[in-house]
Every structure is written in C-alpha cells, then in structure tokens.
Amino acid sequence: MNTQQTIRLAVIDNDSGFVTVLSKRTETAGWQQRVLSSAIPPEELVAMKLNALLLDPTVLGEEAWNYLERVCALLPDLGVIVCTGRSTVAQRVRGLRLGVDDWIAKPCHPEEVMARIEAVSRRRRRSRAGTETGPVVVGELEIRADQFQAFVGDGSLDLTRREFELLQLLADAKGQVLEREAIYQRVWGYAMAHGDRSVDVFIRKLRQKLEKRSPSWRYIHTHFGVGYRFDPETGAGSGQQLGPGEPAEAEDSQVVHSSFTAG
Amino acid sequence: MNTQQTIRLAVIDNDSGFVTVLSKRTETAGWQQRVLSSAIPPEELVAMKLNALLLDPTVLGEEAWNYLERVCALLPDLGVIVCTGRSTVAQRVRGLRLGVDDWIAKPCHPEEVMARIEAVSRRRRRSRAGTETGPVVVGELEIRADQFQAFVGDGSLDLTRREFELLQLLADAKGQVLEREAIYQRVWGYAMAHGDRSVDVFIRKLRQKLEKRSPSWRYIHTHFGVGYRFDPETGAGSGQQLGPGEPAEAEDSQVVHSSFTAG
DNA sequence: TTCGGCTGTGAAAATCCTGTGAACGCAGGG
DNA sequence: CCCTGCGTTCACAGGATTTTCACAGCCGAA
Numbered sequence: 001m002n003t004q005q006t007i008r009l010a011v012i013d014n015d016s017g018f019v020t021v022l023s024k025r026t027e028t029a030g031w032q033q034r035v036l037s038s039a040i041p042p043e044e045l046v047a048m049k050l051n052a053l054l055l056d057p058t059v060l061g062e063e064a065w066n067y068l069e070r071v072c073a074l075l076p077d078l079g080v081i082v083c084t085g086r087s088t089v090a091q092r093v094r095g096l097r098l099g100v101d102d103w104i105a106k107p108c109h110p111e112e113v114m115a116r117i118e119a120v121s122r123r124r125r126r127s128r129a130g131t132e133t134g135p136v137v138v139g140e141l142e143i144r145a146d147q148f149q150a151f152v153g154d155g156s157l158d159l160t161r162r163e164f165e166l167l168q169l170l171a172d173a174k175g176q177v178l179e180r181e182a183i184y185q186r187v188w189g190y191a192m193a194h195g196d197r198s199v200d201v202f203i204r205k206l207r208q209k210l211e212k213r214s215p216s217w218r219y220i221h222t223h224f225g226v227g228y229r230f231d232p233e234t235g236a237g238s239g240q241q242l243g244p245g246e247p248a249e250a251e252d253s254q255v256v257h258s259s260f261t262a263g
Numbered sequence: 264m265n266t267q268q269t270i271r272l273a274v275i276d277n278d279s280g281f282v283t284v285l286s287k288r289t290e291t292a293g294w295q296q297r298v299l300s301s302a303i304p305p306e307e308l309v310a311m312k313l314n315a316l317l318l319d320p321t322v323l324g325e326e327a328w329n330y331l332e333r334v335c336a337l338l339p340d341l342g343v344i345v346c347t348g349r350s351t352v353a354q355r356v357r358g359l360r361l362g363v364d365d366w367i368a369k370p371c372h373p374e375e376v377m378a379r380i381e382a383v384s385r386r387r388r389r390s391r392a393g394t395e396t397g398p399v400v401v402g403e404l405e406i407r408a409d410q411f412q413a414f415v416g417d418g419s420l421d422l423t424r425r426e427f428e429l430l431q432l433l434a435d436a437k438g439q440v441l442e443r444e445a446i447y448q449r450v451w452g453y454a455m456a457h458g459d460r461s462v463d464v465f466i467r468k469l470r471q472k473l474e475k476r477s478p479s480w481r482y483i484h485t486h487f488g489v490g491y492r493f494d495p496e497t498g499a500g501s502g503q504q505l506g507p508g509e510p511a512e513a514e515d516s517q518v519v520h521s522s523f524t525a526g
Numbered sequence: 527t528t529c530g531g532c533t534g535t536g537a538a539a540a541t542c543c544t545g546t547g548a549a550c551g552c553a554g555g556g
Numbered sequence: 557c558c559c560t561g562c563g564t565t566c567a568c569a570g571g572a573t574t575t576t577c578a579c580a581g582c583c584g585a586a
Contacts, residue, residue, distance in 0.1 A: 096375075109356075198564065
C-alpha cells in the first residue's frame, strides 16, 4: 500500500524546541513542511494545499476555538491535529467534536506525532492513488494527466487547469453522478459556498470545448437536482452503447458483498 | 442529509468497569454497539457492518499485532481505535503505522473516547463518500445510490431526486410500515406541516413510474390510517418469485413511529 | 347503509434549478 | 501601462420539479 505519499504539513506553534526536533524528522522523512509562529487566515491555508495542519492553540489565544472551527469548516479534507500542553477532557472533546482529528498532549515524542499525522492523512489518499496510469481514453477523448490536457485525435481541447481538473475528476468517476459540493470540494480543495455557481460555469466551458472537438459525442450529463455524470455516448443514430448495466471494465469496478445483516 | 449518522461500534475489551460506563453513554447517544470480551475472526467483523472498532490489545495477548494487521487490511474502511493501559511510544507508533486510527491511554474519560471514535468515523465517512454502496435489488428493481436512480432491466425509471430519496427510504425499510410523518421527516429533513399531502403525491408518482416499468409487480402498499409499506410482490397468480437480492422475510410488519431520534 | 375521515388523482400555481451571456477583478507578459 | 487569459460573480430566461388544491373514491365504524 502506498501509505508513503508525501505529506504537506503546516505547523503553527512557537515552541521552538518542539518544532525544531520535529522539523528535523519530517525533513528526513521527505515531508514538505511550513512552520508558522502565528495564525494565518484560513483562506491562505487553502492555497497551501496541505494534507495536515498541526497546531498548538495556545498560540492563538482567545481566537483558538473560532479559528479551529473555521478551518475545519472550510477545509473538510484537511487533517487537523492539535498538540498542546495541559488540557482538560472537556477541551479535548470540544475540539474533536468541532472537527479536530487528533489531540495530542505535550510533551510527546516526535515519532508519535508523525505517526498520528500519517494516520489522519492516510484515508484521503486512496482515491487519488490510481491516477498515475498512462493516457486515459474515453469516447473520442484522450485525457493525458502528464500534460494537463485532453485531446481528440491530435487536436488539443485547450483546457485551462481548472477545466482539466474538472474533466479528470468526472472521467475518473465515469458513470457516477457527482454532486456539486463533492466536485467543488475535490477540484477546488475546500468547501463550496452556498449558492456558488462555479461548477456550472466550468461544466459549460467543458461542454463547449468538448462539443467543438467531438461534436458527435455527449460526455457530460446533468442530473437535475443532484449533479453531473460523465459518460461518453454517441449522440448519433448508431446504437446506444450503454444502458445502466454498463460495461464493467472501468478500473473502479468494485464488488460489494450484499450481506444484509440487518440487526 | 444527516451528518449525525448512527455509529455502529464493536468493543473488544474485558475491562468490565470501563465497558459498562462506556456502554451506558453510547446507548444514550443512540449508537449501536456490540461488546465482545475476546477476539473474533476478522471475517465476522465484516458481517457486522461497523463504523468503528474499539479494542484493548491486552485481551488478545501475543496475537494482538497480528490481529490488528489483519483487521486493518481486511476492513480498510473500518475505524480502529486502540484503548489500553501502559504503552510505549514504539508500540503506539507501530500500531498507528499498521493502520490503527487512534490510540488512547487508559484511564480515560468515556466522553473523550466517544469524541475520538466520532472523529475517526467522520473522517472515514468523508473519504469514502458516495462510492461503496453497491446496487440494491428488490423485485425487478435495481436501486443505485451512486446514480440517484432506479432501473428495471436496463431502463431507467427517471426518478427525480425527491422521488429517488423516497424510494430509497422505503426500500431500506422493506416490510416496515412507515408513517407519513416519519417519511417526511427523513426525506424532507424537517417536520411535516399538518395536512401536508406531499408524501401521498410522491407515492403516487413513484407508483406510476414503477407501474410503467414493472407492471407485474406491486411495490408500495397503503396501510389505511397509518402510512405506507414497501414490499415487492408479483401481482400475477404465479408463485412468489424473489429478487436475487435477499430472502423475503415477509414477517411481522411493524409500524415505525415518527420518533426521529436515532436517525 | 350512512357518515366522517382518509387516500388517490389531475392539474394549476409556486418554487427551485440549470444554462447562458456578460461584466468584473486579478495576475502575468509585452 | 495596456493587453490578454483565467476564474468568479451576477442576473435573467426557460424548464423541471415540488407544492397546493379541489374533488372523487374508498375505508371502517356506528
């Protein structure tokens, strides 16, 4: 298992001894790390594309709970680990309920801190794992992850980065309906604000570019009230090629045992 | 959609004091819990459909590491929390690297244990969002959660989102009579206004669409003065045939009242 | 059998959702 | 400094969906 993907960690702490020791180890392990001695706006955390955030709330003072809450809401995929000195059960429970993933007491061994950060980050990676495989072909479309671009024949679709990421996400989940919130969450990397229409706009741009290069195919289907589904279909008269019982060759066909142990 | 999904927990521990106190709290919180005082084969854990497993490795003796490893490998989506007495940093690190999600030291406050279990389940649920639930088959019907749609053969029923959610709710409670208030509460997410007929209207739409695609079956039954019950039956005189999904337990049809506590 | 309340039904009315074009702000390059 | 490409936001129009309503048919009890 590929548990050893690089971890991008930010540390908010001003306990220099602790941070120094920890940094030495994370560096050895090949993690990418950024140390901050005071809070930065959650919006800036977004741009850092982190896997995990380690922080000592004493740095933040009164704002700590508030800050934790905002960070956890804005970045539901971010692993948040609190590492601090004395704390009460009530504080730990409050933090954990608020969205913190783990709460460690200082003093603590840096190796354990790292193991806990890994444990928290572990889950996220499963989905991204298989995307390194060569060019993916769907319909007339060829998606090349290495070029951040998609082609029809040898003509590029001229996708921008966001457009490409959206297409890739949809294509990876071929046949599945993805809700807007889920799409936004995974492409933009943080929670979608209520009423945001960005996903719709990018879907339109994608459709335009797809239509332009591959007019006889339909790739993106709207599910009213739900979201979008990627499934290449020829629009023309030649036979429909998939009903819902679609071909199972997609690499993500997972068998689920229907053991109904009701209770 | 409810963020507070019920937690299904198994506890492997023979520290009766700890288990008793914890059980009392989890019960109050509406969790489903199973206490075991010794290890059971990982294969049996699968059938229990757990969210989380809490265990004290001292119960397992020498086999502990082995057991942990097998459980984590076999059930990658299960949240595993170790709660035990004295332990070394090395042991904790080993456990966490092996796949354990959290490691708590006894003695500990049950509230914190619960908060940590919740934190682990929360993360777990998020990472596998949407996938995983295989198609459910009832009668001629195939209900696909990943598509927000139901099919008969390869024909879609063209359900809208609400229709689908209603069908899914009914099918999940197959054989049970659901009161209107309970249905409304769960599908619409808030309390039904007195005199609201929405549920009836949607039942009709569902019946129409079911009838259209699967004319020889009856799925939704009315219980006068009470509510509705989902139970696929062939309308024709020929014998009962059962969907491949599961045995038909047409046993006692119990009314489910609108208490929405456990949810 | 009759009556009062419950449920089925069709359609109108109200609401919500999505597609779309365009304006806006921002950043990098010329 | 202006231009260009990109991402975001807004408002509006056309549909799809949901809610509401009135009425007819059905059920169970007296």
